[in-house]
Amino acid sequence: MPGKADIYGINTFELLTMNRLIKRLLNLFFTLIPFLSITAQKPGSQRLLIGSYTSGIVSDGIYYYQFNANGSAELISKTAAADPSFLAVALNKPNIYAVNELGNGMGAVSAYQFDKVSGNFELLNTVLSGGDHPCHISIDSKSRFAFVSNYSGGNFSVMRIEADGSLSNAIQTIQHNGSSANKSRQDKPHVHSAFISPDEKYLLVQDLGTDQISVYGLNLNNTRPVSQKPISVFNCNPGDGPRHISFHPTKPIVYAVQELTGSVTVLNFNKGSLRKLQQVNMFVKSDEKKSGAADIHVSPDGKFLYASNRAEFNDLSIFKIGQNGWLQWVGSEPTLGLAPRNFAIDPTGKFLLAANQNSNEVVVFKRNLQTGKLTDTGKRIGVSKPVCLKFVD
Template identity: 45%
Template sequence: MKSFLLLTLWLPLVVYAQKKTPKMYDLLVGGYGSSISVYRFYPETGKLAYLSESDSIKNPSYLCVDKDSRFVYAVSEKDSDSEVMAYSLAPKTGQLTFVNKQPVKGAAACYISIDEDRKNIFVANYLSGSISVLPLKEDGSVLPPSQLIQGKGRSVNKERQEAPHAHTAFLSPDEKYLLYTDLGTDKIHSYRYKDGQQQPLIPVSVTNVKPGSGPRHLDFSPDKKHVYVVQELTGEVVVFDYDDGKLKEVQTVSMLAPGFKGVVGAADIHVSADGKYVYASNRGDVNNIVVYAIAPETGLLTFVERKPTMGKAPRNFVIDPTGNFILVANQDSNSIFVFRRDKASGQIREIASYVQVNKPTCLKFAAAQTPK
């Protein structure tokens, strides 16, 4: 009986300790510089603490992390002969160790993503207007490209749309399809993804958007019924119904305040994990994040607020794994601001912390462990 009483007293303490011990995360920061920075993120406070930097890499402007947080892949963005760099990530220290690199056979690589089984990575090459597929080995190293998809055409903006400019390569949540946006031709391409094949991407459909709008980044709703695309050149968010790799446009909303006149440069877009809100960033003379509420049945958007990012050129941002914070990379003011987020209203609240980082352009989270 005494042992039973001790056990009943001890078990609630264990459960309480488990609840009170937050998960740890590392924030990986890419940008226009010479290394990838790693910060420990504390989800109970929103604070960031510097951990380490990678070895030298030119312009690691976009990153991706495998699902187990074992490997990090970065583009090395160059006007010609861009590369992909592979690193292993130490979960306790945040140390990045170089594994290998491969040319992507494209110019100005600006986006990279990875499939869940760590079979392939997908790279969007802005200047060459192409998508590169690079297989991965079991040890995390990158093999030479197995497939190269070359975009064609142009659109109406003579300065920005004189040629194809691929800007994202995004797998659907079920990983049956890959969507890529072409800012230069005002098109969104859909490909069937079959990872067992030498050339795993098979064309399915092409969706045209408004001429001169410049589709840049996208995200899916958690229920996989809708896709949200941010249009860089016009500062708009477009809502699409999504079904089996195909898109149907159902709504376009402006990110701009009524009567706004100035330079726009819409950049990034994310859907909250609960599927209730969409967030989209705008650069140029705007420098804010626009928040929209999502109608549960239709996926249509209703404006909530515009929140200044406390810096210039919020090229990239991320919602933290708890959903309580939004971290914003202000490229032209060399800063990352951490804002509190109200899950119920979707609104962006007060600043929790900030750090100075050279030209940050990409923020990614990885699971971490606390050193014993």
């Protein structure tokens, strides 16, 4: 007859082995609980990507967070990347793209397979950017092409996005020429960004070095989607230094932030042509501090405009948008850190996150939806040299 330990057909050794296995599984389960609580997205939470400068100091460059309804954030995952200073997130596809600001005249762009739930990153490939010092990337809504701006190269390149999400080598590189009034910053072209118009018929290219915003025709059904020459060119004031733009969500208006003069230009945009309506300063005219305007965004409801200023300001300018699209000064809010190169408004419009590059943290502000003013939540996201914030749909 079997002994007590063997009464169910299981001997003592098998019982001990099973107990060890159960303990290991329980330990693994309890270890994964914090991770599972994040990847199982909390009600009201959103997902946030942060790109940063690495400069050989840290190995990680792209960070993925859960951004909670109370303004706090929890790290989900991160991946190594070389100076991923600007990111683009594919719509309805599991891919993200990053420029790599490599030195010594080199520039690159990387494509990643990206699981928005788990936060898993897989590098697909890296290709040359077609110029020196790439600083901006945008992609169309169906992920057919990527448009990369090369600051020091003074040009922008177009890469085809393959079926698997990887990037081709540059299929178009369009070189700018010229200079402008500020001899120390505008001795040659410096393409700083290339934004696709909401109807995806045009590509608006901001050149800080030549003080020009060039509008190129865009046909995403063509193998070479960008017109070889611009269909129109808007000349900014000499010494302005156009850097980034933001489209109004419902009006035919484009807002351009001018890095060197610390101002915002309001432009009517109609059939590929830009017409100046207004230009406003981001600070009191008598202020003699050095300006380094950087980023610009319209709030999701189209009622307010925000623009960041680095250098000796380290603040955000706030403007109310009128019915005609013109701007009215509301005030400015310190970003509570150094060098707010980039910022983002969350899709609900309730929060504004300022990436302070030189103080290594993202400061979370609460937005007043009626006045546009900002209040510090006390919440911070500690990241080494954060320079790009992208909410993930």
